[in-house]
Amino acid sequence: MIKLIGRGKDALIGDLEEQYRAGRSARWYWLQVAAIVVRSRRFHAAVAVAASMATIATAGWWGPTRFAVPVLLGVTLSSWKLWRLHRTSLVLLYATSVALVLPHWMMDASVVMSGGDRVFWAIARVLAGYGIVGILLVPFLILRLGRSGPLSEPPVSLSLGRS
Amino acid sequence: MDRQFLTDFELIILLAVLRVGDSAYGVSIANEIEKTGGRTVLLAAIYTALDRLEENGLVSSSYGDPTPERGGRAKRFFKVTPKGLKAVKDTQRSFVSLWAGIPQLKGGMA
Numbered sequence: 119m120i121k122l123i124g125r126g127k128d129a130l131i132g133d134l135e136e137q138y139r140a141g142r143s144a145r146w147y148w149l150q151v152a153a154i155v156v157r158s159r160r161f162h163a164a165v166a167v168a169a170s171m172a173t174i175a176t177a178g179w180w181g182p183t184r185f186a187v188p189v190l191l192g193v194t195l196s197s198w199k200l201w202r203l204h205r206t207s208l209v210l211l212y213a214t215s216v217a218l219v220l221p222h223w224m225m226d227a228s229v230v231m232s233g234g235d236r237v238f239w240a241i242a243r244v245l246a247g248y249g250i251v252g253i254l255l256v257p258f259l260i261l262r263l264g265r266s267g268p269l270s271e272p273p274v275s276l277s278l279g280r281s
Numbered sequence: 282m283d284r285q286f287l288t289d290f291e292l293i294i295l296l297a298v299l300r301v302g303d304s305a306y307g308v309s310i311a312n313e314i315e316k317t318g319g320r321t322v323l324l325a326a327i328y329t330a331l332d333r334l335e336e337n338g339l340v341s342s343s344y345g346d347p348t349p350e351r352g353g354r355a356k357r358f359f360k361v362t363p364k365g366l367k368a369v370k371d372t373q374r375s376f377v378s379l380w381a382g383i384p385q386l387k388g389g390m391a
Binding site: 127128129130131132133134135136137139149150153154157 | 306307308323324325326328329344347348350351352354355356357
């Protein structure tokens with residue numbers, strides 16, 4: 119797993135191995151491995167996709183009138199860590215989730231309220247298309263921009279600012 | 282303005298690299314921070330910061346020879362560039378300026 123996640127991180131993996139052989143504990147080793155995994159762009163991409171899928175599944179399961187609270191709660195809890203690590207990726211994830219959930223609600227609401235209003239349906243379909251494209255784009259953007267783009271910047275605890 | 286200020290962690294990393302000297306790589310940098318700074322750090326966090334510093338031209342890196350005790354993997358050695366040294370000095374000056382003239386901190390520098 120570490121070889122897969124840590125592709126291109128040979129020096130870091132070598133450091134881990136050197137320290138483990140020098141007598142560091144198994145607990146220390148696995149803590150370091152977990153940190154590498156959690157900080158990797160592949161992990162963020164996987165979390166983004168999983169959270170989006172969970173949002174869709176939750177929306178479908180609870181129905182349009184009851185899904186709002188559990189979806190909001192689920193996305194908030196599952197993406198807290200993501201928020202701390204990469205704020206931009208969470209914004210992408212949130213936008214995608216909304217685009218996936220909103221059409222579902224609009225289609226149901228359209229039937230209930232107006233017997234299938236065409237304009238409402240058209241908007242819902244556009245949003246659904248945006249959501250499907252979005253769910254493909256989110257992991258791509260996280261992987262693509264993660265190296266040197268805006269997603270590579272972790273939160274800063276203390277800074278005097280940049281000029 | 283061409284002055285570049287550093288985050289607290291970036292500053293710690295750069296100071297550790299300067300203290301360790303020519304043999305500065307992930308483990309020696311982490312050990313120096315633990316020994317001198319009194320805080321434990323994750324190797325992944327160090328490399329993330331070093332990658333960012335290298336992209337900004339504040340450090341440079343080169344690879345040594347692979348060794349058996351590292352599973353055949355090479356060490357990645359880091360050096361602070363002149364630009365990095367200037368950033369450290371600028372940050373130091375800023376900190377000193379911020380420190381100066383605060384009544385609550387008088388006599389508390391030690």
